[in-house]
Structures are given as structure tokens and as C-alpha cells.
Amino acid sequence: MPESSESPLSDAAAHEQSSGPDVATPIIAWFAENARDLPWRRPGFTAWGTLVSEFMLQQTPVARVIPRLEEWLARWPTPADLAASPPGEAVRAWANLGYPRRALWLHRAAVEITERHGGVVPSDVDQLLALTGIGDYTARAVSVFAYGLRHPVVDTNVRRVIARAVDGNGQPGPPSAKRDLPAMTALLPDDLADARAFNAGIMELGAIRCTARSPQCDDCPLRDICRWRAAGYPEYTGQKKAVQKKYEGSDRHVRGLIMAELRHTHRPVTPAEIAGLWPDVDQLQRALSGLVADGLAVPEDEGYVLP
DNA sequence: AATACGTGGCC
DNA sequence: TGGCCAAGTAT
Structure with missing residues (x-):
């Protein structure tokens, strides 16, 4: 009799009978x-560090995230540290990671963690889901990778x-x-x-x-x-992914130009400076209005600043 | 459910 | 060159 009677099937193997190999x-x-x-696999990496890394990794490659993550955690080692800074500083430190709304959302999440959870990143998926900018993936990733839940x-x-x-x-x-x-x-x-x-x-x-x-x-x-x-690597025949729109000349492009300008100075960016960023006045206005609506740009007397 | 949302590297 | 892709979320 082989050793199967003495070494019971592993849990994983037990699934095999009903669910394939x-x-x-x-x-x-x-x-x-x-x-x-990777930084987030180092011993002693905090739950806050895991949360920050997951925000940054949403649609942004690992190699681009790592330097920004390390700067971020050196400056804001806890949620309360970030919550105590203006949101615009988070947007500035976000640099070229893309989708700067994530920086705003991460700041907001830090405020929520500080106010609702005593500054401790929650481990519960539903509590994580209730935080700004955290969806189904990030909530589970933090719960599992930072806290080991199943x-x-x-x-x-x-x-x-x-x-x-x-x-x-x-x-x-x-x-x-x-x-x-x-x-x-x-x-x-x-x-x-x-x-x-x-x-x-x-x-x-x-x-x-x-x-x-x-x-x-x-x-x-x-x-x-x-x-x-x-099966010999058959071609995919299912539903095609939506085609990504061209970036060059898009509203996203113009928003990006304005955001880069806002990040690179602590002074208000004047309407004249903004006008110099893009020839199409209507598109520029649309981009600027969008940024203001998103809370990424704030109108002041002299021009526009980060929040 | 489809779409908007940055930025850059790769082949 | 240019299309595709990158640890998604909110609306």
C-alpha cells in the first residue's frame, strides 16, 4: 500500500477531483x-506601505512605482502623516505616475483612516472598500498581503x-x-x-x-x-477589449500638460501660462474645467494652484 | 456596461 | 511607426 493512507491528500490536491488539476x-x-x-515584500513593510503601493500600482508599471513609493513612505510613514499635509503635496509627490486623481484619493483615504480607524489601516475587506479610491482589487490585496487574511x-x-x-x-x-x-x-x-x-x-x-x-x-x-x-495556443476569439483611445492630442493629454505645470511650481499658474500650453482654446478650457471639477486644480486670484 | 482617466516603455 | 499594455476605480 502506498503512502497515501499515511499522508492524506493536501487541501490543494483535494480540490483536484472536482476542479481540474x-x-x-x-x-x-x-x-x-x-x-x-520588491519593496513591499521586505520584512517589516507596513500595511500603510502596502496600501500606498497598491494605489500606485493601479495601471502603472512596477518599475515606475518603486522610486516614488520609497520617497512617499520616507516623507509620510503613516496615514496620519499624509493626512496632515495638503492634498496638493500628495499630487506633487505623485509626479509622473499618471492618473493624478489617485493621489487625491489616497490622501482622502489617509484622512478617512485617521478619522475612522485611529490611523490604522483596516484589515477588513468591507472597511477597506468604504475608503476612497479602494475598489474590489485593492481592498482584497491589502487584506491579504498586509494582514494575511484569506x-x-x-x-x-x-x-x-x-x-x-x-x-x-x-x-x-x-x-x-x-x-x-x-x-x-x-x-x-x-x-x-x-x-x-x-x-x-x-x-x-x-x-x-x-x-x-x-x-x-x-x-x-x-x-x-x-x-x-x-490546445496549441489558439487565437482568442472572445469579446475584444475596448480600443484604447489615442493619447496624443486628447483631453487627457491636455490635462496632463496642465497638471505637469501645476506640479512644477509652488506659484499660481496664470491663465497666460496655461494658454501657452495648447493651441486649441476650447479644448484647453474643457481640460481646465475638468481638473477644477475633479479637485486637482483650484482657481485663485493670480491663477491656478494645486489643492 | 461602457467610458474617462496619465504616462511611458516595448516590439 | 504606432498600437498595445501596465497590481483599477468611479461614474
């Missing part, structure tokens, strides 16, 4: 050997790995909490530490091996069980 075990093992050395964490990397390895599709369909969370839950190990490592590992796999454009399947821990690979 075990995805978690090879990913956890791979992650233990291949995890990048939840599925689903980002674009995770969705892509599951689409390929489990569903046999080259790309995931449109994001859907209704489908994405159950799909990840079905793969999640029962053990707390394993669940955390699996969440981090599958995200890392999507980020550095199972990438969108050039997957390195020969070095993938799932190469023997990946359904997309087994």
Missing part, C-alpha cells in the same frame, strides 16, 4: 524560488493566468466580479499561508512569465497542465 501547488513552489525582490485577489495578471491555464483561452474576457472571484476561489488553498502565497504567486506568474504579449511558457510552472498550451 492542482494549480496552486506548482505556483506556490515556483513563487518561493522566483519572487522578485480572500481571492484578482487582478489583470490573475485573470490572464486563469484564462489560459484553466480555461484554455489566450486572453481573459472582460473583468467580471461575478465570474472572476468564484474562479479564483475555486483554486484558492484552504490553508491561510498557502492562500496568501498562491495569491501573490499567481499574480507574479502573470506579471513575469504568463505575460500578455510574450509568454515564456518554457519556464512556466504550469506548462504541463496549461489548457491553452495543450
Whole structure:
């Protein structure tokens, strides 16, 4: 009799019978050997640091985030420190990370954490979701990575790995909490530490091996069980992603020009200076109004300043 | 549900 | 060159 009677099936293996091959075990093992050395994986990294990193990582590449994150945490080591600064300083420190509303939202979240949670980043997903700028991904990421709670964490990397390895599709369909969370839950190990490592590992796999454009399947821990690979990498036939609009000449572009100007000075930016940023007066006015409406620019006597 | 929202690197 | 992509959220 083999050792199966003496070594019971692991939790992960137990899922196998109803849910296909075990995805978690090879990913956890791979992650233990291949995890990048990133700031938020350092021992002693705080929950606040995790929250800040997750805000910055929303749609912005890791390499661009790291220097800004380190500056940010040196300047504002706690939520209360950030809450005590003007929001405009957060926008300035955000620099070129893009989507500067996130800086405003992060500042607002810091105020909320200070007021509602005594300055301690909450671990509860629903309390995190109630904070400004925190959605389904970030709430779970903070709860899991900062506090070790057991939840599925689903980002674009995770969705892509599951689409390929489990569903046999080259790309995931449109994001859907209704489908994405159950799909990840079905793969999640029962053990707390394993669940955390699996969440981090599958995200890392999507980020550095199972990438969108050039997957390195020969070095993938799932190469023997990946359904997309087994099927010969069929073209994706599902719903196409909405085409990203051209940036050059867009309203976003003009907003970006104005924001760069506001960040680079502590003096009000005059209407004349703003007028010099872009030839189309109507578009410039539209961008400026939008920024004021968003709270990123504030009109003063002399011109516009950060909040 | 579709769209707006920055900035830059990569092939 | 230019389209695609990047740890999403709010509306």
C-alpha cells in the first residue's frame, strides 16, 4: 500500500477531483524560488506601505512605482502623516505616475483612516472598500498581503493566468466580479499561508512569465497542465477589449500638460501660462474645467494652484 | 456596461 | 511607426 493512507491528500490536491488539476501547488513552489525582490515584500513593510503601493500600482508599471513609493513612505510613514499635509503635496509627490486623481484619493483615504480607524489601516475587506479610491482589487490585496487574511485577489495578471491555464483561452474576457472571484476561489488553498502565497504567486506568474504579449511558457510552472498550451495556443476569439483611445492630442493629454505645470511650481499658474500650453482654446478650457471639477486644480486670484 | 482617466516603455 | 499594455476605480 502506498503512502497515501499515511499522508492524506493536501487541501490543494483535494480540490483536484472536482476542479481540474492542482494549480496552486506548482505556483506556490515556483513563487518561493522566483519572487522578485520588491519593496513591499521586505520584512517589516507596513500595511500603510502596502496600501500606498497598491494605489500606485493601479495601471502603472512596477518599475515606475518603486522610486516614488520609497520617497512617499520616507516623507509620510503613516496615514496620519499624509493626512496632515495638503492634498496638493500628495499630487506633487505623485509626479509622473499618471492618473493624478489617485493621489487625491489616497490622501482622502489617509484622512478617512485617521478619522475612522485611529490611523490604522483596516484589515477588513468591507472597511477597506468604504475608503476612497479602494475598489474590489485593492481592498482584497491589502487584506491579504498586509494582514494575511484569506480572500481571492484578482487582478489583470490573475485573470490572464486563469484564462489560459484553466480555461484554455489566450486572453481573459472582460473583468467580471461575478465570474472572476468564484474562479479564483475555486483554486484558492484552504490553508491561510498557502492562500496568501498562491495569491501573490499567481499574480507574479502573470506579471513575469504568463505575460500578455510574450509568454515564456518554457519556464512556466504550469506548462504541463496549461489548457491553452495543450490546445496549441489558439487565437482568442472572445469579446475584444475596448480600443484604447489615442493619447496624443486628447483631453487627457491636455490635462496632463496642465497638471505637469501645476506640479512644477509652488506659484499660481496664470491663465497666460496655461494658454501657452495648447493651441486649441476650447479644448484647453474643457481640460481646465475638468481638473477644477475633479479637485486637482483650484482657481485663485493670480491663477491656478494645486489643492 | 461602457467610458474617462496619465504616462511611458516595448516590439 | 504606432498600437498595445501596465497590481483599477468611479461614474
